[in-house]
Amino acid sequence: xxxxxxxxxxxxxxxxxxxxxxxxxxxxxxxxxxxxxxxxxxxxxxxxxxxxxxxxxxxxxxxxxxxxxxxxxxxxxxxxxxxxxxxxxxxxxxxxxxxxxxxxxxxxxxxxxxxxxxxxxxxxxxxxxxxxxxxxxxxxxxxxxxxxxxxxxxxxxxxxxxxxxxxxxxxxxxxxxxxxxxxxxxxxxxxxxxxxxxxxxxxxxxxxxxxxxxxxxxxxxxxxxxxxxxxxxxxxxxxxxxxxxxxxxxxxxxxxxxxxxxxxxxxxxxxxxxxxxxxxxxxxxxxxxxxxxxxxxxxxxxxxxxxxxxxxxxxxxxxxxxxxxxxxxxxxxxxxxx
Numbered sequence: 001x002x003x004x005x006x007x008x009x010x011x012x013x014x015x016x017x018x019x020x021x022x023x024x025x026x027x028x029x030x031x032x033x034x035x036x037x038x039x040x041x042x043x044x045x046x047x048x049x050x051x052x053x054x055x056x057x058x059x060x061x062x063x064x065x066x067x068x069x070x071x072x073x074x075x076x077x078x079x080x081x082x083x084x085x086x087x088x089x090x091x092x093x094x095x096x097x098x099x100x101x102x103x104x105x106x107x108x109x110x111x112x113x114x115x116x117x118x119x120x121x122x123x124x125x126x127x128x129x130x131x132x133x134x135x136x137x138x139x140x141x142x143x144x145x146x147x148x149x150x151x152x153x154x155x156x157x158x159x160x161x162x163x164x165x166x167x168x169x170x171x172x173x174x175x176x177x178x179x180x181x182x183x184x185x186x187x188x189x190x191x192x193x194x195x196x197x198x199x200x201x202x203x204x205x206x207x208x209x210x211x212x213x214x215x216x217x218x219x220x221x222x223x224x225x226x227x228x229x230x231x232x233x234x235x236x237x238x239x240x241x242x243x244x245x246x247x248x249x250x251x252x253x254x255x256x257x258x259x260x261x262x263x264x265x266x267x268x269x270x271x272x273x274x275x276x277x278x279x280x281x282x283x284x285x286x287x288x289x290x291x292x293x294x295x296x297x298x299x300x301x302x303x304x305x306x307x308x309x310x311x312x313x314x315x316x317x318x319x320x321x322x323x324x325x326x327x328x329x330x331x332x333x334x335x336x337x338x
Contacts (some may be wrong), residue, residue, distance in 0.1 A: 004109070006083060008034040009319045011102045011112035013090050013259070016044020018289035018304030019118035020073040025312035027080030027337075028330065031319050034083035034110055036090050036102065040147070043070035052172050053164065057302060069301075079337035085110070091258050099284060099318075114315045117259060117271060117280075117287040118304070127250040129160065131216055141225025142246050146173075154178045156242050158228050160216055161249035162186055167195035169249065174207040181209040181241055183216060183230065209241075219246060256291075267293055277314030278307045284318055286311045 010026050012019045015037035023033045041047050043066075051067030058064055064072075088104035099113035126144035128134060134142060146152075146169050157177040159166055162184040168191075170182045182199065189196040203210035213233035220227045220240075227240045256269055265272040265281045270293035273280055278288050288311050289304035297303075316325045 005101070006034055006085075006108065006110045008032050008083065008110060008112050010034070010114045010116055010315060011036065011100070011110045012116045012118055013037075013102070014044065014117065014119035014289070014291070015039070015042040015084065015086065016118060016289065017046055017069060017073055017301050018308055019044070019116070020070070020077055021305050022116055022118055022288060022308040022311065023077040023080055023082045024073075025309045026315065027077065027082075028333075028335065029312055029316050029319075029325070031114075031312070031315065032082075033080070034085065034112070036085045036088060036104060036108075036110065038087070038089040038105075040087040042074065042084065042086070043067070046070050053168055055301070057300065059302065079335060081337075089257065093262050113284070113319050115285045116311060116315070117285065117291055118289045118308075119259065119291045126248075129216065129248045129250060131248075132218060134219065137219050137221065137225045137246070140223065141221065141244060142219070142248075144248065146247060149173065149176055152177050152245055155244040157181070157245045157247065158183065158216075158241060158243040159247050159249060160184070161251075162189045162191065163249065163251060164191040164195065165251070166249040167191040167199055169247070170199050170208055171195065171202065174202050179209070179242075180207070181211060181243070183211045183214050185213065185215050187212045216246070216248070259291075276310070278311045279314060286315065 009031040010033045012022055012033055012035045015035040019035055026033050046066035047070055053066050054063045055066055055069060056063055058069060085104060085108050088106040088108055090102055091105050092103045094101045100115050102110040149172060152173055153176050155177055156179040157173055158181040159170055160183045167189060174180050199208060202208040211230060214230050216228055217231050217238055218229040219225055225243055225246055228243045228246055229238050229240050231238045260266060263282055271280055271287040271291055273287050273292045273294055275294050278286050278292060280287055288307040290299045
């Protein structure tokens, strides 16, 4: 093995909730983990798209905010001291005598005995609206995700979209931005009815400027975004709204990315696995969570947790070929840190 490379037992590709829980299941069996994620923070979709949205089907939690679930998972796996490489995309995977070598877009090299793909729906690319010159303001007022809400405190913010993400962030940023505008090309929203009702209530209270049946036509500003041009149905002319930030929330397009070139069996942009242990057709590579597929597959976080547990049991003899696996309940054995 290369002494300069990161050495670990399991390299987990994807630091979403299922990837994080896989660290816990592996840690119980004394297997060390290193996680790689293209996003700059852990949590996957929970952190990136809807951190303030409640989840209702996590056992033991009648309701828990997505962001709080990520926080709890990080606390749960802390005793096992996982490593993280964030903001880098896995680019290549090579078979070695001892296992695999994983390389990222930034040149980070990870040598491991087992690879676990927990990449959710794969690599995400934002769906960008067809607005001329939009790219010119990326990083200068235009963003496609809300990474740090505090960035928008006391700023004039314009959101566009009609799904859950647009509604959730409109509700949250209404108390953060000095002036918040939500633009939607229809009169009705696709998101949760209770969220839509809350947005209408905030609009009536003057907390949100709500512009329906409208679209953004162009952006303007010198070194940074200053104004947005809007066309509204039924009006012959356009008008402008002052804006420091424009965030079009039209969803994300999932793509497998380089994983598609790893020789894995793929079905409709998902990785085929065996349900006894969620192994792929390549020995030593597993796929858990939304990125895999099999008969009866349900894309639920709790199903991904189950898959992580069975994966860890199967990975154990690959990491410790000379040891016998003895299954023990945590109520008996506890959680022993490294």
